[in-house]
Amino acid sequence: MDFRIEPATPEQRRPKPADESSLGFGRIYSDHMFTMRWTSDGGWGEPTVAPFSNLDLSPASLVLHYGQTIFEGLKAYRNRGRPRTVNLFRAADNAARFNSSAVRLDLPEVDPDVFVGAIEALLELDHEWIPRSHGTSLYVRPTMIATEPYIGLKSTHEALFFIITGPVGAYYPEGFNPVKITVAERYSRAGPGGLGAAKTAANYAASLKAEKEALGRGFTQVLWLDAAEHRYIEEVGSMNILFRIDGTVITPPAGDTILAGITKDSVLKLLASWDIPVAEERLTIDDVLRAQENGTLEEVFGAGTAAVISPVGALEYRGQTHHIANGGTGPLAERLFDELIGIQYGAKPDPFGWIREVAPTGASG
Ligand SMILES: *Cc1c(COP(=O)(O)O)cnc(C)c1O
Numbered sequence: 001m002d003f004r005i006e007p008a009t010p011e012q013r014r015p016k017p018a019d020e021s022s023l024g025f026g027r028i029y030s031d032h033m034f035t036m037r038w039t040s041d042g043g044w045g046e047p048t049v050a051p052f053s054n055l056d057l058s059p060a061s062l063v064l065h066y067g068q069t070i071f072e073g074l075k076a077y078r079n080r081g082r083p084r085t086v087n088l089f090r091a092a093d094n095a096a097r098f099n100s101s102a103v104r105l106d107l108p109e110v111d112p113d114v115f116v117g118a119i120e121a122l123l124e125l126d127h128e129w130i131p132r133s134h135g136t137s138l139y140v141r142p143t144m145i146a147t148e149p150y151i152g153l154k155s156t157h158e159a160l161f162f163i164i165t166g167p168v169g170a171y172y173p174e175g176f177n178p179v180k181i182t183v184a185e186r187y188s189r190a191g192p193g194g195l196g197a198a199k200t201a202a203n204y205a206a207s208l209k210a211e212k213e214a215l216g217r218g219f220t221q222v223l224w225l226d227a228a229e230h231r232y233i234e235e236v237g238s239m240n241i242l243f244r245i246d247g248t249v250i251t252p253p254a255g256d257t258i259l260a261g262i263t264k265d266s267v268l269k270l271l272a273s274w275d276i277p278v279a280e281e282r283l284t285i286d287d288v289l290r291a292q293e294n295g296t297l298e299e300v301f302g303a304g305t306a307a308v309i310s311p312v313g314a315l316e317y318r319g320q321t322h323h324i325a326n327g328g329t330g331p332l333a334e335r336l337f338d339e340l341i342g343i344q345y346g347a348k349p350d351p352f353g354w355i356r357e358v359a360p361t362g363a364s365g
Helices: 062-066 091-104 112-125 201-205 208-216 262-273 285-293 331-344
Strands: 032-039 048-051 069-071 074-078 086-089 137-146 158-168 179-183 221-225 233-236 239-245 248-251 278-280 297-304 308-317 320-323 355-358
Touching: 032 112, 048 112, 062 137, 069 091, 074 112, 086 112, 086 331, 091 112, 091 137, 091 262, 112 137, 112 158, 112 355, 208 221, 221 308, 239 262, 239 285, 248 262, 262 278, 262 297, 262 308, 262 331, 285 297, 285 308, 297 331, 308 331
Parallel strands: 179 221, 179 308, 248 278
Antiparallel strands: 032 048, 032 158, 069 137, 074 086, 074 137, 086 355, 137 158, 221 233, 233 239, 239 248, 239 297, 297 308, 308 320
16 A cells, blocks of 8 residues: 655654553554545545654634544454564454444545555554553554534534554453443433444543443443433443343344444354354343343443453442342353454454454564
């Protein structure tokens, strides 16, 4: 792919984190970023990889006032057996979802080959930023914003597509840490016909207050119910949610108000290959509590790129806390986690063709 490449000068390079055990998530950025500008008249301009820098943005830019923006999140993993090789997990699916978000937000679509090629170009220049210890990875954040300066509600004629990356720590350095969640009874994340199916800033802005209140009461995530009736289960935090009830894994189908997660799709494909029954159907909070009461609620877990699998140990609803899987991690959540990270790090076979191997030139082990 023909990209303009402006490598960082030695002075522009920043020291890499010395201690991989304290990387955390989202605070450290690699040396380079990708940018590509769009105008309605000229289409996409030159794809460019250049040193990471602040954006030059008019304070009148549409994105800052009306929220016309989308993003993606995926990870690049250093192959465990062959550390010169980097594994991208289902990146083409992130490209496709980015474009469906773009359509919903009336932003321009990006050629999926440019989307994936841009990530590969960043990995080429910044391969030394991909951490080496078990469970760590390089997080990749593609984003698009409406940059046209205009104070007035309209769709943009100018946009910027950019990608930044940064090393992130192991999500569970000391084994699983099951989350305590609480049902959002007053707030909604997404409504029918709204933006819930798109990865766009407004959905996350809508969730912040509920999450802060939950945190203040000792819960780490919010369980979202449908906006119309506050009965049907939708998502947990920014993850999809799955329930194992009497041997069957039940999960509400992606749609208008539920994001089509790539991790959840991978989980469903693995379960099918293991002959574990799956039902993609709506279920209510009452269905879940009934299963808990009669002892058939075996496991609850979230699925998303950041944590991969996030077991739920406790669920609060209307002032009552219910302990699931004895507050620990269920066997299926554990098996799914092991299988997925095994595939992602190249330690297990990849029967579904999810991994794209990238071999940066000059990469050392
Ligand atoms: C990103 C996201 C997910 C998980 O999607 P993955 O592709 O598995 O990372 C689920 N729900 C919401 C609201 C999200 O933003």
